[in-house]
Amino acid sequence: MQLGKNRINxxxxxxxxxxxxxxxxxxxxxxxxxNLADDAHEVxxxxxxxxxxYDGAANYLLRPNNVSTDNNYGRQTLSGxxxxxxxxxxxxxxxxxxxxxxxxxxxxxxxxxYAKSGFVRTLIQRNANSIATTTxxxxxxIGQSWNNTADEITSLxxxxxxTNGIGVGSQIDLYKLTxxx
Numbered sequence: 001m002q003l004g005k006n007r008i009n010x011x012x013x014x015x016x017x018x019x020x021x022x023x024x025x026x027x028x029x030x031x032x033x034x035n036l037a038d039d040a041h042e043v044x045x046x047x048x049x050x051x052x053x054y055d056g057a058a059n060y061l062l063r064p065n066n067v068s069t070d071n072n073y074g075r076q077t078l079s080g081x082x083x084x085x086x087x088x089x090x091x092x093x094x095x096x097x098x099x100x101x102x103x104x105x106x107x108x109x110x111x112x113x114y115a116k117s118g119f120v121r122t123l124i125q126r127n128a129n130s131i132a133t134t135t136x137x138x139x140x141x142i143g144q145s146w147n148n149t150a151d152e153i154t155s156l157x158x159x160x161x162x163t164n165g166i167g168v169g170s171q172i173d174l175y176k177l178t179x180x181x
Contacts, residue, residue, distance in 0.1 A: 020174035027053035027164035041176035042116035052100035053167020060092035082139040101130040
């Protein structure tokens with residue numbers, strides 16, 4: 001090897017590759033990411049910036065394969081809301097992604113989804129909700145689970161509980177883990 005030149009042969013590593021990106025140009029209530037294969041790519045990172053396009057509060061959910069069966073999703077939450085710290089447990093009809101209290105508020109969400117079939121699907125999330133000017137209304141660290149262990153995840157549906165809750169400027173990015181062997 002010559003001085004000043006480094007050469008690496010056969011470097012292999014696992015990496016995350018972006019498989020989906022959308023910047024919303026027209027407000028919408030839901031969006032679907034399709035053609036997934038969770039058994040081939042068992043870990044996904046989903047990053048979302050939601051700009052509230054609804055004139056009021058809007059909540060955001062994630063449903064693998066659009067399954068909305070009540071109480072099939074569980075969560076444990078640690079939160080900081082205004083000046084109060086709390087913990088809570090609940091069940092729901094989807095993975096909770098975040099919330100915005102008013103129109104044009106912003107919510108940032110960072111999720112790791114362990115999606116391989118044969119296991120309880122788990123989602124670890126960090127988020128900051130209802131951001132406006134210098135105010136961040138609340139932050140969350142949430143562990144969530146979906147009890148469907150059999151079905152391969154082939155799509156992810158992201159939805160707002162209010163019409164046009166996913167407003168203009170919202171951004172969705174999905175990355176898959178690619179393992180090198």
